[in-house]
Amino acid sequence: MKLGRSFYERDAITVAKELLGKLLVHNSEEGRTSGIIVETEAYMGITDKASHSYGGRRTKRTSTLYGKPGTAYIYLIYGIHSLLNVVTGPEGVPMAVLIRALEPREGIELMKARRGIDDVKRLCKGPGSLTKAMGIGIKLNGIDMTGDILFIEDIGYGPVDIVQTTRIGVEYAEEDALKPWRFYIRGNEYVSRR
DNA sequence: TGTCCGATTGGT
DNA sequence: CCAATCGGACAG
Numbered sequence A: 001m002k003l004g005r006s007f008y009e010r011d012a013i014t015v016a017k018e019l020l021g022k023l024l025v026h027n028s029e030e031g032r033t034s035g036i037i038v039e040t041e042a043y044m045g046i047t048d049k050a051s052h053s054y055g056g057r058r059t060k061r062t063s064t065l066y067g068k069p070g071t072a073y074i075y076l077i078y079g080i081h082s083l084l085n086v087v088t089g090p091e092g093v094p095m096a097v098l099i100r101a102l103e104p105r106e107g108i109e110l111m112k113a114r115r116g117i118d119d120v121k122r123l124c125k126g127p128g129s130l131t132k133a134m135g136i137g138i139k140l141n142g143i144d145m146t147g148d149i150l151f152i153e154d155i156g157y158g159p160v161d162i163v164q165t166t167r168i169g170v171e172y173a174e175e176d177a178l179k180p181w182r183f184y185i186r187g188n189e190y191v192s193r194r
Numbered sequence B: 001t002g003t004c005c006g007a008t009t010g011g012t
Numbered sequence C: 001c002c003a004a005t006c007g008g009a010c011a012g
Helices: A012-019 A062-066 A108-115 A127-134 A171-178
Strands: A023-028 A031-043 A072-077 A081-088 A095-106 A150-153 A162-165 A182-185
Touching (some): A031 A108
Antiparallel strands (some): A031 A095, A031 A182, A072 A081, A081 A095
């Protein structure tokens, strides 16, 4: 069953935990790909120094974060990688959940071709890797994830044993770098390293 | 308009 | 450890 607006209309920490074990699906022109979400991070918005919307910052890029819950916030990092987030919380509250890793399910051959590697374990390991495997680029920024192109389903996976720890790559966020807002499925082989 | 730099990745 | 690669953010 596809996740609807109300699922996303909650704080990012709650959504980040509950997204573990759900299925991310992309119906692209090249074909359908999907994977179980095994790792997420919560970005809590205007009070979170690691968030793009910290302090209520509202620019061309971050305007997506202020949209409806369930909107895809996709941006380019290092000029190379697209990172996928789902906007959460009530409209106007700029929180989001970063999808960091997937366990591939459907379209694995297409993912291998897009990534140029064969190791299934590495196909969607890391936020920049999974978007490449799934064919998700910044063109999809702002798309409604309650639609039929890019969306998330509850497939009854679980129960899930959640590990909670600090987020990756946010050292600049001072005290907020220590907040335990990264979540992943304990023991899962597809979680990113470091 | 000019400069700085990143919620990363892959290779040295 | 370090380069890749480019649009966003912000100073001037």
